[in-house]
Amino acid sequence: MSSIKVSTTINGDSVDFLCETDEVLLDVLRDRLHLTGAKEGCGTGDCGACSVTVNGRLVCSCLVLGAEVEGAEVNTIEGMANGDALHPLQRKFLEHAALQCGICTPGILVASKALLEKNPDPTETEVRYWLAGNLCRCTGYDKIINAVMDAAAEMRGA
Secondary structure, three states: OOOOEEEEEEEEEEEEEEEEOOOEEHHHHHOOOOOOOOOOOOOOOOOOOEEEEEOOOOEEEEOOOOHHHHHEEOOOOHOOOOOOEHHHHHHHHHHHHOOOOOOHHHHHHHHHHHHHHHOOOOOOOHHHHHHHHHHOOOOOHHHHHHHHHHHHHHHHHH
């Protein structure tokens, strides 16, 4: 294997890293950059625990090569809060008790944020379809959906 240098932006910061040509973005984030919010749940893109955005597009970081983010803008759960101020989605997840073990939570939060950036006023059905790629084995989905809907309303000023 050979290492390549990648220059990208992660959570608004310019970042350079070396990675192997076959190394997935999830491993780069966790092992090289110490951004451990994204979790490996399946390694096959089926669970959504490793969700991040690349150039505004929601992706499973276990399916993207680290080399593919050259020049891209990557956003992870670590960039969601503004310092100590939680994002409205994060606050609503706490208020609605929409998390338990926390393995799926970062991916669901990133996916929910991506949805609300595209559609600030989704229906419950739209939220359910959007989050269908994020699996949770602990909470059930009603609290998660309610938290996203509540956050969306707050963010719209409703």
